[in-house]
Amino acid sequence: MSSRSTQILEAAARVIARRGVRGLRVEELAAEAGVSTALIYYHFKDRTGVLRQTLEFINDRAERYTTDRDPDDPPLTPLEELEETLLLELQDTVEVRENSSAWGELRASAVFDEVLREDLARATLVWVQEVAALLGQVRPMVPASALAAAAERLTALLEGLSMRWLSGGIKIDHARELMRGAVDAELAGLERA
Amino acid sequence: MSSRSTQILEAAARVIARRGVRGLRVEELAAEAGVSTALIYYHFKDRTGVLRQTLEFINDRAERYTTDRDPDDPPLTPLEELEETLLLELQDTVEVRENSSAWGELRASAVFDEVLREDLARATLVWVQEVAALLGQVRPMVPASALAAAAERLTALLEGLSMRWLSGGIKIDHARELMRGAVDAELAGLERA
DNA sequence: GTCTATATTCCGATAGAC
DNA sequence: GTCTATCGGAATATAGAC
Numbered sequence: 001m002s003s004r005s006t007q008i009l010e011a012a013a014r015v016i017a018r019r020g021v022r023g024l025r026v027e028e029l030a031a032e033a034g035v036s037t038a039l040i041y042y043h044f045k046d047r048t049g050v051l052r053q054t055l056e057f058i059n060d061r062a063e064r065y066t067t068d069r070d071p072d073d074p075p076l077t078p079l080e081e082l083e084e085t086l087l088l089e090l091q092d093t094v095e096v097r098e099n100s101s102a103w104g105e106l107r108a109s110a111v112f113d114e115v116l117r118e119d120l121a122r123a124t125l126v127w128v129q130e131v132a133a134l135l136g137q138v139r140p141m142v143p144a145s146a147l148a149a150a151a152e153r154l155t156a157l158l159e160g161l162s163m164r165w166l167s168g169g170i171k172i173d174h175a176r177e178l179m180r181g182a183v184d185a186e187l188a189g190l191e192r193a
Numbered sequence: 194m195s196s197r198s199t200q201i202l203e204a205a206a207r208v209i210a211r212r213g214v215r216g217l218r219v220e221e222l223a224a225e226a227g228v229s230t231a232l233i234y235y236h237f238k239d240r241t242g243v244l245r246q247t248l249e250f251i252n253d254r255a256e257r258y259t260t261d262r263d264p265d266d267p268p269l270t271p272l273e274e275l276e277e278t279l280l281l282e283l284q285d286t287v288e289v290r291e292n293s294s295a296w297g298e299l300r301a302s303a304v305f306d307e308v309l310r311e312d313l314a315r316a317t318l319v320w321v322q323e324v325a326a327l328l329g330q331v332r333p334m335v336p337a338s339a340l341a342a343a344a345e346r347l348t349a350l351l352e353g354l355s356m357r358w359l360s361g362g363i364k365i366d367h368a369r370e371l372m373r374g375a376v377d378a379e380l381a382g383l384e385r386a
Numbered sequence: 387g388t389c390t391a392t393a394t395t396c397c398g399a400t401a402g403a404c
Numbered sequence: 405g406t407c408t409a410t411c412g413g414a415a416t417a418t419a420g421a422c
Contacts, residue, residue, distance in 0.1 A: 039406055039407075107301075117361045149370075161349050181346065218414090218416090231390080
């Protein structure tokens with residue numbers, strides 16, 4: 001991948017965070033990247049090509065910040081690791097904002113666009129299973145089906161809270177607090193089973 | 194409001210459910226409503242005017258089906274009433290689908306559009322307070338702040354589950370089951386406080 | 387109030403020079 | 405590889421008759 005392409009993809013991530021997937025205009029992208037529109041069509045086949053590669057680009061970035069951990073390690077308890085993982089998606093940084101906006105757009109677009117659904121389902125499954133595994137470490141004696149259900153709820157809630165945060169309904173600190181409360185509530189629920 | 198306007202707004206709700214807010218084309222709306230495009234510009238100032246009034250229209254409709262209850266009444270327990278209220282938004286009917294799609298679109302659009310945020314915040318607040326009140330009937334001795342937090346989580350989760358349902362990630366019955374589980378978990382959480 | 391044109395604007399995409 | 409210039413289609417919006 002040429003550095004020009006990377007430059008354009010970084011600009012695309014910013015434009016998508018500002019205007020949404022469906023609000024991205026090639027001309028605005030060109031201005032943001034400081035290049036001509038023609039150059040974008042030279043490096044990417046068409047507007048859809050830009051979108052696909054940008055979503056991929058953003059996804060890679062998200063995996064990176066999700067897994068980067070511990071320069072020198074104070075080992076986390078399972079509960080801390082679970083909360084950490086969930087709360088990583090609720091931070092007011094440029095990167096998380098861009099990724100969450102793009103994820104929300106992807107989810108919302110998929111409602112009206114069959115083509116996106118498969119990618120979305122796959123990514124969601126991975127995410128749910130990761131959370132279920134972490135829950136299993138906190139509550140070792142709970143059946144897998146109950147863990148899976150709790151994980152689905154926590155991740156769905158995370159998406160809901162992200163949207164409220166991004167759409168200005170709640171502040172980020174409040175979102176984080178609510179998320180921690182949900183973990184507590186779910187763990188209380190699992191305990192009773 | 195003239196019956197023509199109503200007819201156009203009903204058509205707009207259907208088109209939005211099919212294509213999304215940002216996918217609504219005035220020409221397609223005209224065809225769906227069985228009128229000319231010019232008539233739409235006559236009744237509504239412009240495309241944005243159509244959108245604003247349609248969102249309002251959909252909001253009113255949602256309140257109607259949320260509050261319609263009990264032809265002859267077997268009185269519900271507080272818990273039943275709570276679950277009923279939440280599960281009303283997770284039904285595979287044309288009306289709920291249209292309203293949920295439009296709501297999701299409104300939420301997603303608001304991320305990139307300041308203008309929509311105020312309406313959204315107001316509607317969300319009403320909704321959260323309603324759920325908090327119902328929770329208070331199930332758990333009378335719990336402080337209001339804890340009830341409010343639980344209500345915010347349940348409604349945010351509902352939005353998250355709706356999106357997964359509408360985007361094909363989960364089936365409606367599974368969504369309902371998860372929602373019931375969340376109510377149980379939240380009540381367990383409130384019990385411990 | 388409603389329709390049939392049609393004007394206007396916007397935007398994705400390409401041609402061709404350098 | 406990159407730009408300037410422009411085309412062509414699609415969508416919003418309006419003019420004017422009925």
